Amino acid sequence: MKLRTDSRKFRAMSRRELLKLTPVLALGAFAIPKLQGPLLKAGLGFSDWASKELFRSGHLAMTFADSELTPFNKFPINDYDVDDPEVDFDRWTLTVTGAVQKPGDYKLAQIQSLPRFRQNTRHVCVEGWDVIGRFGGARLSDFLQAIGADLSARFVYVECADDYYESLDMATALHPQTLLCYEMYDQPLTREHGAPLRLNIATKVGYKQAKYLTDLKVTSVLEKVGYWEDQGYSGFYGL
């Protein structure tokens, strides 16, 4: 049986149905300049929170056969100002501070005396390209044990000879595929790839893998997150 109404009632009914859609207008807040920044920051923050939840400490990134490696000369060199900050290798040390039992200046030989791990892993750039590289070095987790780091601290923060800086959440810092990397393709790290020491993190995007490390701090409070992060990139960016 058909329902019946008159045109006036039908118009009122249609209007009510239309008004029910007004919540859609809330999206217009993104078009208001004053609200846009905070809203996008909140969105990125939510995204980073979800990323943190999705991260699994025991889950390893895929590794590849030597035959699948991107040739060394086709491994891109990205830096934010100089290819070579002219680090004096003879005098270089990694200065360790923060929540650790043994702060101080660590020589490369001390880091190299820790068990060496080599991995063929994918390096993903935030720009969209990816390569498969061979990286070698000490596990950051072994180094953190060696310096007596407080593993309940939230972050590992690093500074670099080219004034770049980065931070890592502790869960990622302790991941077995997070290396203090001093080798690429079984050769000592070259200057343009961050000699003498860089980060290699198979579970993070490229910009987190800082080169030319000079300082390492274990801390629960970050004054700065990272060079790119402080300009608006994701702070966590786990792959």
Add this chain to the structure above:
Amino acid sequence: MATRTIAIENVKTREVSAAVYEHPFLVRLCHWVNAVSLFVMVGSGLQIFRAFPSFGAKIPQKDLLDWPKSLAIGGWLGGALQWHLTFMWIYMGTGLLYLGYQLFSGNYKQVLFVRRDLPGVWPMVRHYFFFGPKPQTKEAYNPLQKHAYTSAIVLGVLSVLTGIAIWKPVQFSWLGWMMGGFHLARLWHFLIMWAMLAFVFGHLVMVVLHGWDNFVSMLTGWKKDPEYDSE
């Protein structure tokens, strides 16, 4: 399928016309939220693409196309990622709400393209593109429409899955593996966007051709003077 048909008597002329409640509230809500988020996802996605407009190697880099910045959202890669990573939650949220509602309400029968719709596709194509006679239908959507909407829903799901494969290639490595690797997942994500844009283009052309009453039905739910008999 219970379609609500109503007879409307004009208060002045006493003429009686019909209207059908075609689009439930949640479908309309999801439609318009999705329209906004799809716009933002495509716009910011194209700005992200500009950072490496290629699907080959980084060295040497061969660019596929130079997409103009003025037709993208975010201004730079970091800004575009903020838009993309914010609206992807809205996009996925409305997608899940829509799919859940359609499934549990049974309303999916209105849009889901099934085998018995197959014979009706060609007559409809002939009508739209080759000036054939207009086939009669008893449903809100004709077979070709159902095909288009079902495809759009599938594309929506695929856009999310390929997106996750790019965003989390380690945690969801199985997704990337299913798509032939990270590298190809990025290409699928890009191609699915174009397929979606092709749908949107066709959809908008149809909206214009079918006039005001048809457009209003996606706002109020009620379609006046339906071209089909649902009783």
